[in-house]
Amino acid sequence: MSQAKINERIRRARVSRGLSLDAVAERMGDISKQALSKFESGQSAPNSARLLKLAKALEVKPEYFFRLESFALAPLEFRKLAKMPKYRQEQVREQMRDHLERYISLEDCFGGSLKIGVASAQSILVTSVEEAEQAAEQLRQEWRVGGDAIANLVDLLENNGFKIVLLDGADDFDGACAATNDEQHVLISLNASRPGERMRFTAAHELGHWVMDLPSSMPEKTKERCCHRFAGAFLFPAAQVRAEFGDVQRSRVHPQELLNAKALYGVSMQVAMYRMKDLGLLSEAGYRALVITINANGWRKNEPEALEAERPRRFESLVYRGLAEEFFTLSRAAEFLQLPISALDAKGYGAQVLG
Numbered sequence: 001m002s003q004a005k006i007n008e009r010i011r012r013a014r015v016s017r018g019l020s021l022d023a024v025a026e027r028m029g030d031i032s033k034q035a036l037s038k039f040e041s042g043q044s045a046p047n048s049a050r051l052l053k054l055a056k057a058l059e060v061k062p063e064y065f066f067r068l069e070s071f072a073l074a075p076l077e078f079r080k081l082a083k084m085p086k087y088r089q090e091q092v093r094e095q096m097r098d099h100l101e102r103y104i105s106l107e108d109c110f111g112g113s114l115k116i117g118v119a120s121a122q123s124i125l126v127t128s129v130e131e132a133e134q135a136a137e138q139l140r141q142e143w144r145v146g147g148d149a150i151a152n153l154v155d156l157l158e159n160n161g162f163k164i165v166l167l168d169g170a171d172d173f174d175g176a177c178a179a180t181n182d183e184q185h186v187l188i189s190l191n192a193s194r195p196g197e198r199m200r201f202t203a204a205h206e207l208g209h210w211v212m213d214l215p216s217s218m219p220e221k222t223k224e225r226c227c228h229r230f231a232g233a234f235l236f237p238a239a240q241v242r243a244e245f246g247d248v249q250r251s252r253v254h255p256q257e258l259l260n261a262k263a264l265y266g267v268s269m270q271v272a273m274y275r276m277k278d279l280g281l282l283s284e285a286g287y288r289a290l291v292i293t294i295n296a297n298g299w300r301k302n303e304p305e306a307l308e309a310e311r312p313r314r315f316e317s318l319v320y321r322g323l324a325e326e327f328f329t330l331s332r333a334a335e336f337l338q339l340p341i342s343a344l345d346a347k348g349y350g351a352q353v354l355g
Contacts, residue, residue, distance in 0.1 A: 006051075009065045011040040013058040016094035018087070027057040061335050067101060084172045092167065092189070096178045099165045100187045104180075106318055106336050109327045114318070118161030121183050122213035132226040133278070135212050136233035147237050149265045153200045154310040157188065157207065164203070164312035166192035175202035177210055186210060196307030197268040204231035232275050236265045241275045250276075251286040255293060259305055269303050270294065 014024055021033040038044040046054060055062045107114050124135040140146065143160060150156055154164050167173070169191040179186045188206045190199045208230030214223050244261050245253065253276065258269035273290050276282035294300055316337065323333045334341045
């Protein structure tokens with residue numbers, strides 16, 4: 001790896017932690033902001049002792065600076081995240097790049113035996129919001145989900161080739177999707193602090209962005225509506241909405257009905273309400289009355305009976321499988337998981353591998 005690459009790594013690590021040059025200099029205590037800037041620009045090179053101190057200040061393992069890149073990351077489109085300041089967008093981008101790098105490197109340790117084909121990008125043509133409903137039904141059929149409730153959406157996505165990561169994000173972030181240029185690896189990131197129903201909807205929304213082929217001429221707001229409609233239909237299919245709420249238009253819905261749908265299908269009360277409206281099962285007056293009820297009770301941001309967040313398992317499971325089968329060392333496993341070796345030893349993983 002060239003020195004310039006190490007310098008770029010230093011910048012990426014700093015950005016992914018959301019730190020300024022001043023903050024890193026303060027953490028290190030014996031270096032100036034100007035000297036750090038020269039490291040990042042390639043005007044000077046840190047020695048090994050400096051790299052160790054940088055790793056500690058930036059909360060990465062020293063191996064990070066020497067990690068080889070085996071892919072090119074396609075540009076991220078932040079769409080809804082336009083309100084995020086540029087530095088936050090860059091932070092999320094680098095956090096996703098780092099995880100995807102480790103994920104691909106981990107899979108490579110298994111010699112290609114883990115290959116799972118991911119859904120092709122823009123594989124379902126959608127020219128209207130109504131067609132987004134059909135796209136969701138089509139993907140359910142292709143994935144053999146049928147009309148059943150999806151018990152664990154993260155598991156379903158991982159079983160169909162998508163990589164999932166939870167990020168400790170601020171309130172300006174819900175989720176984003178990143179892919180390698182060859183579209184063989186797709187990563188969906190979700191805000192770990194969101195309630196489970198919101199995370200599920202965001203994941204389904206990003207899935208819609210990936211699989212739907214939306215016209216380039218379509219306004220961005222309409223594209224977002226398409227992805228909202230796709231997400232709602234994928235999680236709560238039309239047939240099940242009608243089974244829960246009836247197949248004739250109603251003017252009144254009890255909030256407990258929405259809560260019951262939330263528990264059964266893993267969608268928010270508001271998504272259940274929107275599904276009724278989209279399918280013509282809720283009158284305009286009934287919709288307005290529900291909106292007033294939701295707002296009056298403070299449920300727009302904090303709904304009752306929040307669902308537990310779904311946790312991705314595949315990455316962690318692969319690390320421990322590779323460790324058990326001695327595909328890599330304990331140190332490498334710790335680097336994959338971004339944990340100190342002592343944290344793995346404390347759990348007995350080191351003893352398990354060493355027998």
